[in-house]
Amino acid sequence: MGAFILRRTGVMILTAICLTIVVFFLTNLFPNLEKLAKTQGNARMSDEEVVSWLDRNGYGGPMLFRYGEWLGVMPGWTREDPETGEITGRCIDFGTDPADAPTRCGLLQGDLGFSTVSDEDVANVLPGRLLLTLKLMGWAFGLMVPAALLVGVLAGMREGSRLDRSLSTLSIASTATPEYVSGVIFIVLFASTTAGVSGALTEWGWLGGDGWLGDRRTLFLGSARSAMEDITFWNFTLPVVTIALYGMGYIARMTRASMAEVMTAQYIRTARLKGVSFRNIVLKHALRNALIAPFTVIMLQFPWLLTGVVIVETLFNYNGFGWTMVQAASNNDIELLLACSIVAVFVVLLTQLISDIGYVFLNPRIRIS
Amino acid sequence: MKDFTHTRKEAGLKTHPVAEMYAAEHKAGKLDRREFLVRSTALGLTATAAYSLIGTTPAMAEGHRAVPGEGGSLRIQMEVRALKDPRTYDWSQMGNVTRGIVEYLVQYNNDGSFEGVLLDSWEANEDATVYTLNVRQGITFNNGDPFNAEDVAANLIGFCDSTVEGNSMATRMGGLVDPDTGVARDGAIEVVDEYTVRVTYPSPDITFIPGIADYPSAIQHRDMVGTNPADHGIGTGAYMITNYEVGVSATLTRNPDHTYWRDTYLDEIVFVDLGQDPAAWFAAAEADEFDMTYETVGEFIDLFDAIGWNKGEVVTAATVVIRPNQNNAPYDDVRVRRAIQLAVDNQVCLDLGVNGQGVVAENHHVCPIHPEYAELPPLVFDPEAARALLEEAGHADTEFELVSIDDDYRKNTTDAVAAQLRDAGFNVTRTIIPGSTFWNDWTSYPFSSTNWNHRELGVMILNLAYRTGVPWNETAFSNEEFDTLLTEANGIQDADARRVVMERLEQIMQEEGVTIQPYWRSLFNHARPGVVNGSMHAKFEMNPHYLGFEA
DSSP states (O other): OHHHHHHHHHHHHHHHHHHHHHHHHHHTSHHHHHHHHHHHSOTTOOHHHHHHHHHHTTOOSOHHHHHHHHHTSSOOOEEEOTTTOOEEETTOOTTSOGGGSOSOOSGGGTOOOEETTTTEEHHHHHHHHHHHHHHHHHHHHHHHHHHHHHHHHHHHHTTTSHHHHHHHHHHHHHHHSOHHHHHHHHHHHHSOSSSHHHHHHHHTTSSSTTBTTBTOOOSSOSOOGGGGTOOOHHHHHHHHHHHHHHHHHHHHHHHHHHHHHHHTSHHHHHHHHTTOOHHHIIIIIIHHHHTHHHHHHHHHHHHHHHHHTHHHHHHTTOOSHHHHHHHHHHTTOHHHHHHHHHHHHHHHHHHHHHHHHHHHHHOTTOOOO | OHHHHHHHHHHOBOOOHHHHHHHHHHHTTSSOHHHHHHHHHHHTBOHHHHHHHTTOOGGGSTTOOOOOOSOOEEEEEOOOOOOOOGGGOOSHHHHHHHTTTSOOSEEEOTTSOEEESSEEEEEEOTTSSEEEEEEOSSOBOTTSOBOOHHHHHHHHHHHTOTTSTTOTHHHHHGGGBOTTTSSBOTTSEEEEETTEEEEEOSSOOSOHHHHTTSTTOOOOOTTOTTSOHHHHOOSSSSEEEEEEETTTEEEEEEOTTOOOSSOOOOSEEEEEOOOSOHHHHHHHHHTTOOSEESOOOTTHHHHHHHTTOEEEEEEEEEEEEEEEOTTSTTTTSHHHHHHHHHHOOHHHHHHHHHTTOEEEOOSSOOOTTSTTOOOOOOOOOOHHHHHHHHHHTTOTTOEEEEEEESSSHHHHHHHHHHHHHHHTTOEEEEEEEOHHHHGGGTTTOSEEEEEEOOOSSHHHHHHHHTSTTOTTOTTOOOOHHHHHHHHHHHTOOSHHHHHHHHHHHHHHHHHTTOOBOOEEEEEEEEEOTTEESOSOOTTOOOOTTTOEEOO
16 A cells, blocks of 8 residues: 555656646747736837846746756756846845845745746745635535435436436436536526526515615625635525536436446345345445445546636636636746646546545455555 | 925916917817816816816816715725836736825826826926926825925936836836937936926927826835835825735725825725626626726626616727738738728727727827817728729738737727628638737737727827837838828927827828727726716726715
8 A cells, every 4th residue: 555655646746747847838938928028017018128028037048947947956047137236036035135045946945936927926825726716616525426426326226217317317417517507597597686586586575675685686696706705605605506516417427327237236136135125225235336436436526626616716706726727827827837737736646546545445355556 | 496386386387378378269169178178287287277267167077076985995896917116017907006005296187187196286388398397295105204306206217217128108208218328318307406306308298297197107215116016015195005916806905104195085995806707797796796897898888787886987089990010911002001991981890899889080090089189071981992992902812811809899899890891892811819918919910909098199199109110009100201290299289280280190190091990989987876986087097095985
């Protein structure tokens, strides 16, 4: 087991290095640097100004050198202003004496770098955003997994029954509806003052003015921004349900298939012939075996949730990790994007690791290493 | 000298010979009130003095501000961008946040007048080469240092430094910048006494006051010129930044340790960044997440009206141009450019591009609200003549690639132009480039659209965008007669005399088919009932010191 985890960690680091090289290469192509200079300097800068800006801000050297600087194996750039004699550099923070600054400052030194867009250390930006996404993921997960398993098990118990057919249709429909469709439908239905449920409730005098919810005129809120500080039932339900619904159908279908297969297995038939009640067969004999396949799928939902929440976060104005990554990419915020990709790599591989270890507990016949 | 400045400081400039002439013209009906105000206040008259010259009081003016009640927290929907050296600001949004900390010498009001903020008054000599700036007394920075002429001079010198990349103030300072060294000319900016600064131009220039009223011209402490106000927080304003998260939100809180030099009302202003999608703003408005929009566009104007918010509207010289670049074939052929203009009906662009919310323009980029606007015969719309001209030029089968940014009104307007060109028989391809990369090459696309903000004077935009070889000349237009006349117009203070030259400049723009400039935009925003002084400003400005709630 120890060797297995060690090997996996090695793969994880190697993958992270490969991915960051790719991201670094793409973000450092000249047109992207030009875009960076123009967003940072002035949108209408001339070509000479762009070159001088890039040079002055340490984007002038060869790309491999700069990757080395980011990793922390190469000394950070320094530059002396020919006129004022002022020394600036990668490792010299605003207001500190150049003599006190370290020579190297990169990943190895624990420095994730500097986000050009938010004008702040990446290490200060990311944790807060990740936490927001974790909250959203947590609630979505908490809703999605139990609901999906329940639906899957119920559907898979008696294959072909009326219950199976209706639940299957429901899960296919939910998975076939992407978030940007269901999210918009939910907003129109529940969060518009003029249309849908809230509109009708207002007309009947149940909302707005002296209605149930004070002077609020919509049932749920179509924007989860206030949830960034204070999560309430009204501001968080729509985004959570939107995410959960999309992932739910998939897990439910996997569970159903697995359950249906288990229910036809020899040992279940034996148990039935022995007169074990249907309830006990499902709960005691079938369930554990039926959960092996959906377990992998559930673990795969983690990386999907981390990056897949992009749409929901944007739709509901919730500034989490997915939103940050999109912003970093569209603004060519090199070091923020690199940090995001490292986080993504770690989440993907970590959940894989957990799912591999989890298998051992679900199925004792599997031995790792 | 001392006496001279003293009277000015107390009363503001009461009269100016040219201003008196303008007043007479206004009374004779030759000049409308807005034109009169732009011209006379740019010369140094206070708005009050200008109004009194024409026998009216500012209380009746559109620019007059109401007095809100004390206290409260106002939430404004606006993009929160990373701050930097104010001289390099390229978005009004940046200025709107820092206006609570670093203030401006002069502000531009919607009625066309300029009003002193950190300047008490100013005065131009008769040929607009020497400006005497009288600095307001009794102002201190929030670190306790007094504010005086030295600070003003340090900032003006900083504005002129064209060696700073992206310093757009250097273009606005014009003749004050020495073309050889790229910095302020020796003796161009002098400190006369503690509260007086004198600015001397080598040739007449009427754009100085409008230039220092623009959002990149925030006044910093003399030792802080060229730094980011968010880093040091020093300024004359009443507020301080207590939270700043780019792309998310920014909070200004009233600074408890600073005595502000005039009244201000709100305790807190929160800028809420809700991204670029107006649909998301609307959803957030319904969810009660903010009280006022930065700008409302298109169909959302009606939607915000429908939920009971108050609309603020202002007619501006903000526009969009769909311009060929003359460095690229076939646009180097004037017949092709004329054909493009003939094939496009500007009214259609207005209707389809901005929902008809604006005024039709005449392809010469001088707006009827500009003082020197000269009326030309109406434009001709004739697709058949366009087609004939195109065939004559031998480009009947040439493919025209029309580029635009991917957004609402700029894209729609460009689409409307493309459709009309196709109707006239042009072979048009449309290319849409995302906003994040569009600006990389904005001056060099062969045929594309660009938006331009409101400028106070007609000559300002012509100087910035159409003079030979200037950095923002996206049409690659180069015409000797045009340049010579423009230089001449820059020095003419009298708008009527300038109009004579301007008429020819406008004609050249049309004859040469420089650009399609289809309409002038009206700008709108919305605020919840009860918000005071939040109405749309022609240059997207917000001043945290004026905002508030009804008492």
